[in-house]
Amino acid sequence: MSNSGWINLNESQTGCEDGPDGVGPVVKFTVNGATATIMGSCKGQKSICSKSNPALLRKGSGYTTVTLPAGSSGLKPTFVEVYTAGMSVKDIKEFVSGLEPVQ
Numbered sequence: 471m472s473n474s475g476w477i478n479l480n481e482s483q484t485g486c487e488d489g490p491d492g493v494g495p496v497v498k499f500t501v502n503g504a505t506a507t508i509m510g511s512c513k514g515q516k517s518i519c520s521k522s523n524p525a526l527l528r529k530g531s532g533y534t535t536v537t538l539p540a541g542s543s544g545l546k547p548t549f550v551e552v553y554t555a556g557m558s559v560k561d562i563k564e565f566v567s568g569l570e571p572v573q
Contacts, residue, residue: 473499476555477565485537485549493533494519497559501567506536508562524559531555534562539572 493509500506505572510522511530532554550569554562 475557475561477557478553479549480553481548483546486535486551489535490521490531490533490553491517492519493531494522496522496524496532499563501536501563501569502538502571504538505535506534506563506566508559509533509535510561527554527562528556528558532557532562534566536566538569538571545572 483515489509492515493525494512496508496510498505498507498516508527510521510524510527510532512519513526530548532552534554535550540547548571550566552562557565
């Protein structure tokens with residue numbers, strides 16, 4: 471990752487009702503059996519778009535979501551939101567895939 475990247479992680483028991491404006495889907499990937507979705511900045515800084523791409527993600531901001539499975543039977547799944555800026559798809563996948571459930 472470049473030295474200009476930024477990342478913020480939020481977690482909760484329930485999913486977000488409404489994510490940020492100005493992002494569209496870039497790619498989906500699997501982590502711990504769950505589907506994660508990476509969203510990236512919309513072209514022309516539009517508030518809504520049907521898709522984005524890796525270059526817009528890297529140049530602008532990103533929003534990734536996934537509901538990770540519980541680490542043990544006494545726990546519940548966790549909804550994770552990862553906000554990024556200046557990061558590539560590879561950087562984001564590496565970060566999200568490295569998250570470990572509490573045991």
